[in-house]
Amino acid sequence: MPETTTPASQTLSRGIRILEELADARSPLTIDEIAARLGVHRSIAYRLLRTLEDHRLVSRDGSGAVSLGARMAALAAGVAHDLQAEALPELTAVANDLGMTCFLAVLDGDDCITLASIEPRHAVASVAQRPGARHPVTVGAPGKAILAQLRPADWPADAPAGLHEEVAAAQTSGFTTSHDEVIPTLQSVAVPLALRGQRPAAIAVVHVATSIADTEIAERLQRSAMTIREAFEG
Helix, strand or coil, rough: CCCCCCCCCHHHHHHHHHHHHHCCCCCCEEEHHHHHCCCCCCHHHHHHHHHHHHHHCCECCCCCCEEHHHHHHHHHHCCCHHHCCCCCCHHHHHHHHHEEEEEEEEEEEEEEEEEEEECCCCCCCCCCCCCEEEEEEECCHHHHHHHHHHHHCCCCCCCCHHHHHHHHHHHHHHEEEECCCCCCEEEEEEEEEEECCCEEEEEEECCCCCCHHHHHHHHHHHHHHHHHHHHHCC
């Protein structure tokens, strides 16, 4: 008997796409913007949003703009719960020590996805890095720190040739940097976080400008990475 496969649910796929688009957006989106990004009629987008809203996965403000709902935070907290529990105190310490947003990123397919993020407590201004935000693993400091833990044969097929040299240098220095790669004007420093039985990960900070040297930032991140590794694997 020939093998059969269950047809994919277009409705479910579109609902997930909405959540991904909202996670990647830097601000709430209108229904029209969501419909355009999905390539569907406004009425279809509206019905999908109503369902997501009923489950508190999205919310709308007074003007009707849509953002991720509080329920998403609860769901995200259940992903790699033990890792997040061990990492959050260190992310908090780094964020407050350096006055920069500190976050934990993991490999997800060919993407680097933010699992947890902490903004500094007393900074005048800080950069928001929302959990669930994703970008190709071939760009950005945390992506490069993750690639440093993989064999080149396991990299995405479209990885730029020059990236190999950059990651090789990072394997020697122990940290990676990026400037204006994921979001214009933003800079990032990351260190690998290799944990037994877990997907390749990285801890990183993101900032606009600072007088602190990248090497000093990396040393602080490396101390936290070691603490997380010992706590998680010990």
